[in-house]
Amino acid sequence: MTAQPPSLREWGNIEPFPELSVRYLKEHRILPLKREDGGVLIAMADPENSETRAALEVALGARIASVPASEEEILELIESVYQPGSRMARLVGDLETEEIEVLTEEAAEIGHLRDMAKEAPIIQLVNLLVLRAIEIGSSDIHLEPFENDFRVRYRKDGLLYEAESPPKGLQAAVLSRLKIMSRLDIAERRLPQDGRFRLKVKGRDIDFRVSTIPTLLGESMVIRILDREKVILDLHRLGFPPREFQQFDQLIHKPHGMILVTGPTGSGKTTTLYAALERINSPEKKIITIEDPVEYRLAGVTQMQVKPGIGLTFARGLRHIVRQDPDVVLVGEIRDRETAEIAVHAALTGHLVFSTLHTNDAAGAVTRLLEMGIEDYLLASAVVGILAQRLVRLICPECKTPAASAPGPEIKGETTIHLQGKEYMGQGCSACAQTGYQGRVGIYELLLVDETVRQLILKQADAVAIRQAAINQGMQTMAEDGWRKVAQGFTTTQEVLRVTQE
Secondary structure, eight states: OOOOOOOGGGGOSOOOOTTSOHHHHHHHTEEEEEEETTEEEEEESOTTOHHHHHHHHHHHTSEEEEEEOOHHHHHHHHHHHHSOSOHHHHHHHTSOHHHHHHOOTTTOOHHHHHHHHTSHHHHHHHHHHHHHHHHTTOSEEEEEEOSSOEEEEEEETTEEEEEOOOOGGGHHHHHHHHHHHTTOOTTOOSSOEEEEEEEEETTEEEEEEEEEEEETTEEEEEEEEEOGGGOOOOGGGTTOOHHHHHHHHHHHTSSSEEEEEEOSTTSSHHHHHHHHHHHHOOTTOOEEEEESSOOSOOTTOEEEEOBGGGTBOHHHHHHHHGGGOOSEEEESOOOSHHHHHHHHHHHHTTOEEEEEEOOSSHHHHHHHHHHHTOOHHHHHHHEEEEEEEEEEEEEOTTSEEEOSSOOOHHHHTTOSOOOTTOOEEEOOOGGGTTSSEEEEEEEEEEEEOOHHHHHHHHTTOOHHHHHHHHHHTTOOOHHHHHHHHHHTTSSOHHHHHHHHOO
């Protein structure tokens, strides 16, 4: 076996040689270590390269002695010795000033942009932005143009955090690189575009969904990170309270009926529905979904993506799905009366139908469908249960500590859960990127459509009356579930208030 070269770190503090440029050192994989006895000791990945040695003797005006070293260690030390600071700053330093100056959105030519987007520093810069997002567990990357800045923000556990950003002059090159990766048209800046790309990161495949929109100051881009390994498709792990889990599990095993999941964008509705499909999926059942877009592929499930540009809407796709003899149908979202009517009729004709609505609570879903024009008697017969949910951040287990003060009486007055003066918080550490939180869990309210609720639907009662009737029947509200999770030490008062106060 070939012996490994000794580590260069044994040489201690290495001073930079201003006579040699960083590019030259990187290209030739060399690193000057020190001057001694009128000569210079150089670490070389290829010590036998006589041409490089001769050039160094001319450039430095001294005899050259060499020691072998690995390429990786030489490149790493070149960055730390010659380009101290953040990795992004070092990458930007590899781009010449005149190159940065011409890369404005207005002035850059498409051909030049395409060339720049394929240069190593831009590629490495984009890779760095993506890898950082994955390392801290982000769900989205936001690249936003402003008058004097090009801002990068990461969404982690539902909240946006500012990150180190490239200079404004690299805005067009960075976006062009991402467009090339997503197979988008880099010349089109006037219209929104959508694309996808996939990367293998640390041995696992990660999908990225890219969306661009034109703004006054250039294109704004959002990249959604779809990491299958981090998606929890197990109902047991989503945070359901024991009673609500049992009730929801009974609902999803019914032979027919409509089950709705409600909440704002980003509240975990799709994850809950996917977990439900995973739980009931079996060779005996035909499951078909229609989504916009299909975020994760489910084994054994037939999935369809809507394409409004060619007329494939939720309503049209659903109309054809029911002709495919399915047992279970998932409609990504009910957006209009036509889709709602087809879904309701499917639930009444022997299909189990899952779908989502954007409402603040479970009872609001009933009034929303009535407002769409669905007949009350059809709705009362079709809907069997409505789940409303939000996501709260979990306290980081690595820096979890008792909170300095207990929740105030105004907080305790909102719930029957007794916190007993106990509450926890995260102090912030490297494991949670100094946020004090790591991961999220759901808080839920499950409205079962029993005879009492069904009679209220037939009377077209408002959401307040339906909600109160469900509470009288034993429904636990989302806020109550949240306070219970505070009492259990999973989350904080601030988190529950953030997601439940409208």
